[in-house]
Amino acid sequence: MQRIGVFVCWCGSNIAGTVDVQAVSEALKLEPGVVFSTNYQYMCSQAGQQIIKDAIKEHKLTGIVVCSCSPRMHEATFRKTAAAAGLNPYMVEIANIREQCSWVHKDVPTGTEKAIILGKAAVAKVNLNAPLTPGESPVTKRALVIGGGIAGIQTALDIADAGFPVDIVEKKPTIGGKMAQLDKTFPTLDCAACILTPKMVDVAQNEKIRIFSYSEVEEVKGFVGNFDVKIKKKARYVNEDVCTGCGACTEKCPQKKVPNEFNLGMDNRRAIYIPFAQAVPKVATIDPNYCTMLKTGKCGVCSKVCTAGAIDYKQQDQIIEEKYGAIVVATGFNPISMDKFEEYAYSQSKDVITSLEFERLTNAAGPTAGKLLRPSDLEHPHTIVFVQCVGSRCENCAEKGKEYCSKICCMYTAKHAMLVRDKYPDTEVYVFYIDVRTPGKNFDEFYRRAVEEYGVHYIKGMVGKVTPEGNKLKVQASDLIMNKQVHIDADLVVLAAAIEPDKSARPLATMLTASMDTNDFFTEAHPKLRPVESPTAGVFLSGACQGPKDIPETVSQAGAAASKVIGLLAKDKLTGNPCIASPNEQMCNGCSSCERVCPYGAITYVDKEFRMPDRTTLMRRVAQVNPAVCQGCGACTVACPSGAMDLRGFASAQIIAEVDAICK
């Protein structure tokens, strides 16, 4: 028989306001096994914990029930208290009489009655509790960062700085991500390349960091501290270790008509290419979709001009297998497609562009060498219309845009507008907006400068229609403040397209068993208190894969994710959760039902010898649980048809005892 102590918490007036705590502690004193019962103002306080410790010793308690807040809040606290008094921490049960009782009831009799029932259930369970000891698993001291944009770069640098090896997997031929494509950055207007490329060089030169560029994560197995990852290094048909990045091949390649994705297709590159001058690693890549040699077997110009002998047309995809202790997701974002926004005539005119295309048009390394020229006729535009919220804050239009605010557009549009007015004062600039949202350090000041000092025309209202006519774009819009229609003949229209998570994020989330929201942004473990961790242990989030973010915010989150990774990798061993599945081999009939439902691959089958009552030996196939892999979800206990599978700490008998206590 257990000797159980019951501790009822008032939680100030949170519980005591709607629950008669004295009545609860007295009622529970009468339950079987209960030898001690009391109540106190704040059980979680030091004094409250002392009451528990003293009672454990004085009454030789073998189990305790704390009637308090949700176990998510203080279960760990009271387990530690019990352990400090020499009691196994898994002999502690929490009856949640706050969130599930006092907070949801208004009158004291109902609240008290329910609190007593919840307490009885917990007592019934503790009567069947057994001491549990958690296992330990080692930690592989290497981190994987998926995505090589500014988020991934910063995370990798910070982890490496703490002395742990890091691998970056980037699907493009170079790291750098979206930031490498930007011209200037708000609100300071420093050049994006000037602040990003030194970091890219740091990554390349850091001995602790390996870059797998032009590579993708193929498979992830294992669990926190012990991930087994397969990385596919796509064939780039150039030997990375030999290529010097001289670029001779990219000048001589006869296939000149390949849309250059770095400039968003606004100019062309060759079939063998280096995305941009500061690319890391600075090695060439052959695009197999356009390379004549790879397609027809006839050409070989790049191989002839390469003095280093780096070209290898026979290169194959390569699979790299590596172990990691932690994984950071930094897969970033993309602007949404403008295909479904025909009212802005994006597909009908080359002079309707997205903001990212605008960045390339004003970038010195872009298709126009930094001169702002209309894509259609390379003339200088004299009237530019910016449209904000294209696809953002789009209510009831899931098939077209996004319901959320993309967050960065107000600021980069103010930046674009200001830069145009600064460089080309003869240009009239209009910005159409729903709201201007510029919170952030020096952000609102920046936007006001665009309006007040640079004379950008900000008009509250949306553009209804853009129609190309001759070499003009007829813009029809509404001015909500003046309450009138506005017609502007523009030379260039720039659309601030909503941003969405990269398409690679969804399959990656499945591989990692990490959760996502309905917009395919990764979900954090807690929106306020654990913003850089995924609910899946060992998986961390960095940058826009978790939600729209600007550069400063991305860099802070990247650093925060790195510090969480460092905290994990600094440990030699991880304490596991002892509440895992355990099969009763006598009852197991080897049907494999549990193996099929286990989401973690923790169950295997073995053939085992059993002594029968008639002294014969029988070989039977029975389930085995890998304690390091099992997460204690309980799916197998439900699936098992013979009732052989049980969850430690949550055995069927314990649950039924709780239900019985409630229904009595």
Next chain:
Amino acid sequence: MKVSYFPGCTLKTKAKDLDLYARKSAEVLGITLEEIENWQCCGGVFTTAKDEVATKLSSVRVLKAAKDKDQALVTVCSACHNVVKQTNSAMQNDKEFADKVNRYMGEDGGYDGSTEVYHFLELIRDVVGFDKVKEKVVNPLNGEKIAAYYGCLLLRPGKVMQMDDPENPTIIEDLIRALGGEPVIYNQRNECCGGYVVMEDPALAESKSKKITSNARSFGAERMVTACPLCKYNLEKNGSDLPVVYFTELLAQALGVKEECK
């Protein structure tokens, strides 16, 4: 293929051409238009007032008549099509409205919104196919520059009508191409002609229509084509001297049956 056909009032009076040419062309294309018996006005406009049921009942009766024959329902007039299609969608998706309507229907029996509603243009595109139409052309339009005018009712609300991209449609242009003409893409092609505003503020309607026709002309159009009697009225009355015809006339001309209609 046999389909139920709802011409609508205007097609029996002011817009006889739209109706006659559609019937003749359909014959050539292997479609039998079976006119619904004892049909009434579609209701004229699909009012957005939630409690308005009476004006929508005639549309429901038409839809039900088609359903009783297990046929798809075809309309030609943009306005009728708009009302019938929106009513059908409301019968499918607005339970409260559907319940009310079905109580009014009384002895006629209930209707569940399951009739398939086609505009004649959709029928040609989706059932016949523009390539098939092209084969049947005996009198090609010889590259005549024709401006398609969509107006408001044919395509909007886009979610309900689901005929084409309401901002950048192609269906009439594709038809013109199939008939051997050269479609003129001009930017006012789906702006409003002024519609019923012509009754209350003729000057406004005039300015809207003028804008459309002069825009089409500036892009080199020789003729304009529409599916809506009211658009045709406004464009002709208030627009320039650019000829405006129904798309069915164009079709009948190219299929070589125009003269038979006279």
